[in-house]
Amino acid sequence: MKRGARAALDDLVLARARSGDADALERVFRHFEAPVYTLARRLTRTPHDAEDVLQETFLEVVRSISRFRADGSFAGWIRRVAASKALMRLRARESRPVEDELSDEVADTAPAPPTTLPERLDLEAALARLSDAARAVIWLHDVEGYSHDEIAALMGKTASFSKSQLARAHARLRVLLAPPAEDVCT
Amino acid sequence: MHLSLEELLAVRDNEAGAEAAAHVASCAACAAEVERLRAVRQELAALGEQRPETDLWQAIVSAAAAQRQHRRLAVAGWLVAGLAATFTLAIGIRGGLEAWHEATLARETKQYVAESQRLEERLRTADVGGGVMSGQTAGGIVQLEDRIGVIDAQLARAGSQRYPSKEVLGLWQERVQLLGALVNLQTTRTAYMGL
Numbered sequence: 001m002k003r004g005a006r007a008a009l010d011d012l013v014l015a016r017a018r019s020g021d022a023d024a025l026e027r028v029f030r031h032f033e034a035p036v037y038t039l040a041r042r043l044t045r046t047p048h049d050a051e052d053v054l055q056e057t058f059l060e061v062v063r064s065i066s067r068f069r070a071d072g073s074f075a076g077w078i079r080r081v082a083a084s085k086a087l088m089r090l091r092a093r094e095s096r097p098v099e100d101e102l103s104d105e106v107a108d109t110a111p112a113p114p115t116t117l118p119e120r121l122d123l124e125a126a127l128a129r130l131s132d133a134a135r136a137v138i139w140l141h142d143v144e145g146y147s148h149d150e151i152a153a154l155m156g157k158t159a160s161f162s163k164s165q166l167a168r169a170h171a172r173l174r175v176l177l178a179p180p181a182e183d184v185c186t
Numbered sequence: 187m188h189l190s191l192e193e194l195l196a197v198r199d200n201e202a203g204a205e206a207a208a209h210v211a212s213c214a215a216c217a218a219e220v221e222r223l224r225a226v227r228q229e230l231a232a233l234g235e236q237r238p239e240t241d242l243w244q245a246i247v248s249a250a251a252a253q254r255q256h257r258r259l260a261v262a263g264w265l266v267a268g269l270a271a272t273f274t275l276a277i278g279i280r281g282g283l284e285a286w287h288e289a290t291l292a293r294e295t296k297q298y299v300a301e302s303q304r305l306e307e308r309l310r311t312a313d314v315g316g317g318v319m320s321g322q323t324a325g326g327i328v329q330l331e332d333r334i335g336v337i338d339a340q341l342a343r344a345g346s347q348r349y350p351s352k353e354v355l356g357l358w359q360e361r362v363q364l365l366g367a368l369v370n371l372q373t374t375r376t377a378y379m380g381l
Contacts, residue, residue: 022247023379028241029243029246030243033238033242034235034236035235036239037235037236037237037238038236040234041236045201047238047239047356050238051238051240051242052333054238054242054338055242055246055249055336055339056329056332056333056336058242058243059246059249059250059253059332059335059336060328060332062246062247062250063253065353078256084333085329088329123226123229123230123233124233127230127233138230140250142226142227142230142231142234143227143230143231146327163192163195164192165322166192166195167190167192167195170191170195170223170226171191173226176220177226
């Protein structure tokens with residue numbers, strides 16, 4: 001997983017955490033607090049939801065860490081729990097896509113279409129304007145490194161859905177990030 | 187004829203067939219688009235990490251302890267007693283419109299606390315002793331219990347407030363909603379088991 005590249009937790013800390021040692025559990029939390037919160041924030045958009053996802057994730061970690069098998073990726077497990085909690089929250093929220101003002105028929109072929117937006121958005125703002133599904137898929141695929149099959153399993157959808165949402169997300173970003181059209185003086 | 191965006195992404199991710207890869211090798215516009223998609227991916231990955239504004243570890247520890255000891259009823263009872271004592275004291279001390287608002291908040295909060303207790307009682311009496319349930323149902327129950335655990339931790343943190351607040355009322359409202367959903371899941375499970 002691309003973002004799992006941070007230094008691994010000491011095996012001893014992990015072993016102590018699995019036995020329920022409070023200090024070790026806190027070290028696990030401190031180690032993964034930022035990446036889990038970032039993932040949650042990217043998927044859910046709001047600090048409030050992201051904090052809830054962070055809490056729910058580590059509640060599950062604390063409850064289940066003793067059953068975690070040492071042969072798997074610990075970071076991958078925690079991120080998967082976090083992604084699952086965040087997606088669950090998105091499903092519960094059933095929020096309206098925030099880019100409604102943009103047409104669903106954005107051109108799907110190269111080269112990039114001209115923009116009609118007045119200002120160029122930065123990447124962070126553009127990401128926040130994607131629909132929940134498109135934003136979740138592009139983040140999980142392009143940043144977290146999940147495959148389309150893995151995303152499909154997490155979201156309860158098909159791999160085709162994941163692929164189409166990824167394309168849709170990039171099409172939206174292409175429009176949102178395009179430089180503003182130059183004024184024409186007559 | 188250029189490739190679709192989905193095909194270009196497949197080329198970028200080395201998941202495309204030979205035909206699409208060959209097209210990109212011979213089409214400057216599509217090759218440039220694949221490079222642009224790579225650049226967007228790199229920019230996304232380079233966005234900075236974020237951290238919560240508040241330290242949530244103690245809240246997690248509190249919620250985990252509450253879950254582990256199956257003391258949710260006791261926690262709720264302690265909160266009820268604490269809230270009632272706090273509100274009574276606050277309303278006794280302050281007067282006028284302010285006290286009326288507080289009394290309203292306190293009354294609404296107590297209604298939700300009572301509803302919360304009623305639902306917990308239903309859950310306790312509906313407990314079928316760890317029988318078989320579907321993975322989906324079990325997952326739903328865990329999700330709801332986690333949410334309730336978070337709410338309980340937030341209520342515990344708010345317990346030190348001297349006066350009733352909209353925040354506490356909102357937490358109790360959410361707790362009642364979650365417990366209601368939990369009761370529905372349990373009811374469905376019980377019906378499914380023919381009990």
